[in-house]
Amino acid sequence: MLLQTCGLHAGYDRFKALFGVDIAVEPGECVAIIGANGAGKSTLMRAISGVLRSAPDMVLHRGVPIGHLPAPQVMQRGIAMVPEGRRLFPSLSVEENLLIGAQMRRGTGPWALESVYELFPILRERRASPGTALSGGQQQMVAIGRALMSNPDLLLCDEISLGLAPVVIRDIYAALPRIRATGAAVVVVEQDITQALTVADRVYCLMEGRVTLTGRPGDLSRAAIHDAYFGGHA
Template identity: 45%
Template sequence: MPLLDARDVHSGYGGMNILNGVNITIEANEVGVIVGPNGAGKSTMLKAIFGLLNVNQGEILLNGDPIQNQPPNRLVRRGMGFVPQEHNVFPSLTVKENLQMGAYLKPDSVKRMLAHIYDIFPPLYDKRHQPAGELSGGQRQMVAMGRALMPEPDLLLLDEPTAGLSPRYMNEIFARVKEINATGVGILMVEQNARQALGIADRGFVLAAGQNRFTDTGAALLADPDVAKSFLGG
């Protein structure tokens, strides 16, 4: 049974569909990556999965159970985490307080999960008493990802986790994505850095105009001349 199985998803804004039949399937041990041009519907798909947009047609299954159009708070309880691209930390709260906010569903696990997050993101331990708003962009992204991991999700959704980051932090975030996945968390991420993202992907989904254009393993998509010509800059 797939961890996530989204079938023929139609969704959008203000009664107008941006997604016109998207299919996304990943297993529990996989990293899935959604790439494509601007306006293809990549972030819209994540928002539809996480209940931030209404699904007008189609079905989304999490561990075999339908979840489309359920509110985000219920999806968190069912094992899903989401890290938006922007405004994803509480800038006036310390790093530790930001992380603790993510554990409201499992208060008894705070100490254990804090240690786990600091193990995945070592820079956060030294910064734990510092306001998140004072951190670099890469460190703030670590805080946002760490907070989403505090409730111990089965599936983590990441919307452009390396957007605006330096090459150093970009490489760091990709490495941490693989490390998080190795702990048993399935990951579905949207990325503009398509080549690097597909390089760590078990499955890749190339969207265009709100539909699947190519779907394959990350390695196969990187090796596909049509994908390279149309979506990877040649």
């Protein structure tokens, strides 16, 4: 197993946001995490990526406990996150933002400036522009490219479609198969249930910090997803 969380508890100071969460990600697969606002989706991503610490054995990467590791060490192991809100460096150009990701590169791999520009050609055209001078969709492409520059085997995407136009969302999600073709697994956090079911091999639904449903999209009824998402029949 590439990644496992085992009874994961996490939160902020005295506020607990996750209560015994178990998920698993196999090499090369796409897993979607769905749930309403406040379900704990972003907290889960932060705990996996090392932004939030947990007990060591609550997060396993290739069987090795990493729950206690800080984010830079987690990234060096091969887990990169595209954070909600993109968080580009406003004083840096597109290319300089991408090169930040390369500083955490682990050995050789498929991703470098040229391959990122092939994935998102508009970034080559805007390479000298300030990152924050781009449209929201282009900024999201920079954030994804920055994460890929570290050559991860697991890419965590936290709300990558949030606030973007449908045509832009389509273009960004069209890049996922090419990312997975390099052998990387992808975890996508989504509020858009339809989008999540379209791209995922498996889905986990969170509600109030707990897993309420898991399965393959084709095996899950809309009614079951609705109940897991909202907590019962309307």
